[in-house]
Amino acid sequence: MSSVEQINSAAKQITLGISIICIIFGTIGLLLNLIIFTRRSFQSNSCCIYFLAATCINLFVVFIIVPFRILVGVFNIDPTSNNEPLCKIQIYLFSVTRALAIWFIALACMDGYFCSSSNIKLRTLNSVKFARRIICTCTVLLIIVYIHNLIYFKIGLVSDQLGYLVPSCIPTRGIYAIFTPFWNLVWYALLPLFLMLLFGILTINNIHRSHNQVISQNQLSQNRINNQLLKMLLIQVITILLTIIPFIACRLQLSLTLNNIKSQYEIAQDNLFLQTATVISPISHSISFYLFTLTGPIFRHELIRIIAIWLPRLIPKNKGQHHACRITNVQNRRIHPIQ
Structure with missing residues (x-):
């Protein structure tokens, strides 16, 4: 077996192995998340509304996107490669849903900042009513942000793992082919991660300030619950960072070398890096239940x-x-x- 074939085989094994783990653990964990976050005791907390919204989107990722990647990455079966309308819808739908899952966690970080703030006006935004409104607003925004996928994606010929030209769903060549990877990085990774870090730092600052305040017993009990939810949120953010950073680095590297002439060995290497980075990113969509169970006594x-x-x-x-x-x-x- 040549080195190119070995690399391609390794890429398929990594994709299949991690994807199956994501599907098995994701199915069990996300269904339990759904049961827990729809309980009456959690429905009155705005942070749990964001967790519930993220869980619903993550179910789509685990049941639809991950199996689709197995078909394409392992078995070389792409149902959209010969149907342009289906190609456009698939790219658009997958882009919106993956981004929504990350953005809902970013919104939960914002909610944590509102919850911990000493400003009365900001604390009024820590409500279930506002959470539902901002979730709907964010969904509409991302639907608009990715609408260009329905226009500029088409069926085109690309090199497969062995260097052969095969039909695939790709962006229109030219400026758009350079623009869309960076646009996706901004909205799927960089912007929500920036908001997570920003509101995370502001929330920690608010918590440090609140230690010097005298509060009632009821407020102390509520703060204890909020702190547990913030801890659950923090570990979720760290997991997202660890799983998305390789994807960001890989996409940037591929975008910067897009016009380079590459050998079959280099194409195989790029495919291995891309497959690995792509299959790692859904891990954060699959393991939230186990993270919440480990870090949140209220959840347990x-x-x-x-x-x-x-x-x-x-x-x-x-x-x-x-x-x-x-x-x-x-x-x-x-x-x-x-x-």
Whole structure:
């Protein structure tokens, strides 16, 4: 096996392995997230509304986008490569949904800043009503931001892993082909990550200031809950940073060398880096439940409550039947007096 074939084989194995892990753990974790964040005790907290919105989008990523990448990256099957309308819709839909998942976490960081602020006007923005409005506004904004994908993407010939020309869904050649990767980086990664870091720093600053304030017992209890949610948010932001930075670096490197003439070996290397970076990014969409369980006592307690509610519904029925059988057996064994 040549070095090019070895690199291409490694890219496929990495894509398949990580994608399957994301699908399995993502399915279990995100469905449990959905159950927990729709509980009445969480629906009154604005930060949980952002988590719930992100969970819904992440389900689309795990169930649709990740399997699609397996088809394309592992089995070389692209359902959109011969259908231009489908090609445009797929690129547009995937771009919007991936960005929304990241932006909803950025909005949760903003909500954390409002929640921890000493400014009364800012604290009024820490509400479920405002959270729902800003989620809708953000969704409409990103729908508009990526609308150009429906116009300028088309079916074109590109080099595959072995250097052969194959049809693929690509941006129109020229200025747009250079513009769109940077545009996607700004809206999918750089801008939301900047907002996460900005509001994260401002929130930490607000928390340090609040330590010197005298607060009531009720407010202390609410602050304890908010601090747990902020800790859950912080670990989610760190995970997003770790999984998106390789993707940013890879996309920038490929964009800067777009016009370079490359050998088959260099094309295979670029494909390996791109496949690895692309398949790593959905990890942050898949593991939020496990991060929340590890870092959030309030989340763990709600999970335990749900288990405590549902588990007896499965077990006592069998126990009841077993108990009834034992009573029947005892009654049958009794010696009745002679009449």
